Amino acid sequence: MIDKSKLNGATIRSFSPWVDRYLLSKFVRRQVQARYQGTVLGIFWSLLSPLLMLAVYSVVFRVIFKMRWGSGEENNLDFALQLFAGLVVFNFFAETVLRAPNLLLEQPNLVKKLRFPLEILAWINVGSSLMFMLPGLTLLLCCVAYSIGIFWSWCALPIIWLPLVIWLLGLSWFLSAIGIFVRDIGQMLGLAVSVLQFLSPIFYPISALPSWLQNWVALNPLSEVVEQTRAALFLGVWPSFMPWLMEMGASLVMASAGIWVFTRLRSGFADVL
Amino acid sequence: MSSNLMLHAHNLGKDYFIYTNARQRLQHLLFGLSGKAQVFHALQGVSFDLAKGDSLGIIGQNGAGKSTLLQLICQTVTPTHGSLSVHGRIAPLLELGAGFNLDFTGRENIYMNAAILGLSEAQTNARLQSIIEFADIGQHLDQPVRFYSSGMYVRLAFAIASSIDPQILVIDEAISVGDGEFARKSFARIQELREKGVTLLFCSHALYQVEALCEKALWLHEGQVKAMGPAAQVVTAYREWLDIKTRDIPEISASKAISIGPSSVTGHAQIRAITVTCDEQTGRTLAVKNEHSCVHIKVEFASDPNVPTPTVLVIIHGANGMDITSTSTLMDQLSLTRNALGEGCATLVYDPCYFLKGTCYVSVYLMCESGIHVYEAQERHTRLDVTQENLALGLVSLPHCWSDGPL
Numbered sequence: 219m220i221d222k223s224k225l226n227g228a229t230i231r232s233f234s235p236w237v238d239r240y241l242l243s244k245f246v247r248r249q250v251q252a253r254y255q256g257t258v259l260g261i262f263w264s265l266l267s268p269l270l271m272l273a274v275y276s277v278v279f280r281v282i283f284k285m286r287w288g289s290g291e292e293n294n295l296d297f298a299l300q301l302f303a304g305l306v307v308f309n310f311f312a313e314t315v316l317r318a319p320n321l322l323l324e325q326p327n328l329v330k331k332l333r334f335p336l337e338i339l340a341w342i343n344v345g346s347s348l349m350f351m352l353p354g355l356t357l358l359l360c361c362v363a364y365s366i367g368i369f370w371s372w373c374a375l376p377i378i379w380l381p382l383v384i385w386l387l388g389l390s391w392f393l394s395a396i397g398i399f400v401r402d403i404g405q406m407l408g409l410a411v412s413v414l415q416f417l418s419p420i421f422y423p424i425s426a427l428p429s430w431l432q433n434w435v436a437l438n439p440l441s442e443v444v445e446q447t448r449a450a451l452f453l454g455v456w457p458s459f460m461p462w463l464m465e466m467g468a469s470l471v472m473a474s475a476g477i478w479v480f481t482r483l484r485s486g487f488a489d490v491l
Numbered sequence: 492m493s494s495n496l497m498l499h500a501h502n503l504g505k506d507y508f509i510y511t512n513a514r515q516r517l518q519h520l521l522f523g524l525s526g527k528a529q530v531f532h533a534l535q536g537v538s539f540d541l542a543k544g545d546s547l548g549i550i551g552q553n554g555a556g557k558s559t560l561l562q563l564i565c566q567t568v569t570p571t572h573g574s575l576s577v578h579g580r581i582a583p584l585l586e587l588g589a590g591f592n593l594d595f596t597g598r599e600n601i602y603m604n605a606a607i608l609g610l611s612e613a614q615t616n617a618r619l620q621s622i623i624e625f626a627d628i629g630q631h632l633d634q635p636v637r638f639y640s641s642g643m644y645v646r647l648a649f650a651i652a653s654s655i656d657p658q659i660l661v662i663d664e665a666i667s668v669g670d671g672e673f674a675r676k677s678f679a680r681i682q683e684l685r686e687k688g689v690t691l692l693f694c695s696h697a698l699y700q701v702e703a704l705c706e707k708a709l710w711l712h713e714g715q716v717k718a719m720g721p722a723a724q725v726v727t728a729y730r731e732w733l734d735i736k737t738r739d740i741p742e743i744s745a746s747k748a749i750s751i752g753p754s755s756v757t758g759h760a761q762i763r764a765i766t767v768t769c770d771e772q773t774g775r776t777l778a779v780k781n782e783h784s785c786v787h788i789k790v791e792f793a794s795d796p797n798v799p800t801p802t803v804l805v806i807i808h809g810a811n812g813m814d815i816t817s818t819s820t821l822m823d824q825l826s827l828t829r830n831a832l833g834e835g836c837a838t839l840v841y842d843p844c845y846f847l848k849g850t851c852y853v854s855v856y857l858m859c860e861s862g863i864h865v866y867e868a869q870e871r872h873t874r875l876d877v878t879q880e881n882l883a884l885g886l887v888s889l890p891h892c893w894s895d896g897p898l
Binding site: 401489 | 516565567602603
């Protein structure tokens with residue numbers, strides 16, 4: 219029997235998605251289906267809602283506040299696409315984080331009545347968020363291809379997002395385990411996410427900030443990802459290695475911390491739910 | 492360790508810590524700081540080995556720790572003490588349909604649930620037809636489970652859970668739901684699995700089911716093993732014990748229902764006071780000397796003068812709950828006298844008292860004139876700690892005489 223209260227090779231293996239890949243794929247599919255079950259527009263909702271938000275933000279920031287992205291010539295579509303690129307990444311992040319504390323809370327049966335590899339709930343969470351991101355991303359790529367062109371650097375997008383995915387996995391393990399014991403987490407996160415939306419370079423490029431503030435915003439793990447995504451999308455710039463490596467390192471630390479907390483608290487899950 | 496060994500539980504125990512707040516619990520789990528948490532022993536010192544094909548029934552009252560034990564075996568709950576090793580695939584039927592998603596159709600839930608229970612897609616496909624046949628829910632299969640009747644729901648869930656070719660089947664009263672026909676079918680399925688050599692753990696209040704399905708039985712009482720052995724023996728012992736308890740249970744609830752207040756005894760009767768005296772000492776715990784002490788049990792009661800005079804029953808229990816002796820005013824044909832308000836008093840005297848060394852308890856029941864209905868019960872009201880001078884064995888010494896040679 220695996221002693222799941224200690225961190226060892228067997229535990230680490232159980233946190234990788236490979237062993238339960240079939241279960242994982244079934245659950246991700248179920249999450250996606252469940253969201254649109256019974257709706258008329260189905261998967262189009264994951265296109266419609268970001269588009270609607272994009273329209274609102276564009277009108278507010280561009281038309282009312284007369285914001286400009288860069289110094290050169292730019293039309294309304296260019297501006298909207300800059301916003302859209304940021305929003306796609308941010309929505310992926312927000313969706314994953316906001317769902318995380320409820321992963322175990324909403325499924326007491328999986329914890330108490332069944333033998334279920336609870337570790338994969340974090341993978342399911344991140345996996346289904348990625349699925350929800352796909353339609354918006356596809357639309358974004360189509361628009362960029364139409365208005366600017368296609369770049370080889372698009373191939374780097376998965377690499378740019380890898381640290382974010384790992385970071386979110388760690389956060390999901392952490393939040394789902396803590397969320398059972400501290401129910402305030404959900405409320406706190408709602409607040410934190412709204413704040414973070416404005417502290418991340420979603421509605422502005424990081425270069426628009428005064429330099430002392432730039433350093434602080436750069437601490438936000440989202441900043442680097444959003445900026446690199448934009449560079450790869452619009453300018454054909456490949457991500458630079460060192461910042462990416464640092465991101466990756468930080469994410470791995472987060473993931474390890476998440477696994478540690480999850481394994482420590484695991485024995486108490488069934489007692490509380 | 493023999494290769495046939497499927498389950499090995501050694502001194503298995505589960506404590507629940509009762510915390511005052513969530514933060515304390517979190518600290519305990521994360522950093523091992525125990526603080527001032529109260530401990531509740533849900534289960535203590537359970538040991539057993541089950542080989543391939545063994546079947547163990549688990550019996551006991553509500554709250555005895557049965558479900559905790561099953562959860563430990565299914566490894567949904569982590570043991571606090573002892574160790575457990577499991578060799579083989581477990582099908583946990585702790586709650587049927589626990590993994591169902593209500594918005595999905597029966598067919599989708601078959602795949603989902605089977606995946607949770609450990610089947611691959613190909614394995615599920617191979618079993619799909621037999622699952623559908625066994626569940627027998629017709630065209631509802633492609634409707635959302637939300638619209639299923641509870642019977643259909645349970646049938647589908649059992650069909651899936653019993654189709655995964657488990658090596659160990661753990662059933663927590665799951666099949667008591669459902670109609671008679673389905674119950675028969677599921678028992679047939681369980682028997683079929685047993686003949687294939689499945690190890691069965693079965694927990695039920697239906698004792699005849701335990702006897703019918705299991706070779707061995709484990710009787711849990713307040714988190715501890717009270718007996719373990721051949722199912723027939725353990726079930727018989729439990730039934731005997733239960734007979735005493737069930738005689739008591741309505742009495743306890745009756746006493747709660749009746750005790751409206753000291754002034755209102757309309758249509759009823761109630762105990763006003765119980766005074767137990769031993770050699771001039773009065774109290775709830777008394778020291779008693781075998782064949783020397785004199786014990787008085789005085790029961791004061793009040794009753795509605797319009798109801799027939801109540802009777803008083805006194806039972807002396809041993810520490811293990813076994814009855815040592817009992818007597819009542821009805822058995823001894825003593826009719827009590829009451830004043831105009833319906834108040835009266837009965838005193839039972841054991842002089843000397845013949846209890847042997849150990850602890851026993853005095854329970855008092857105020858009953859109707861025919862000794863069937865219980866007005867009020869005061870169980871284990873007084874504790875008697877008995878000491879003796881000689882080395883006699885047993886529960887009581889009886890008045891006796893010896894003669895040297897034939898009488």
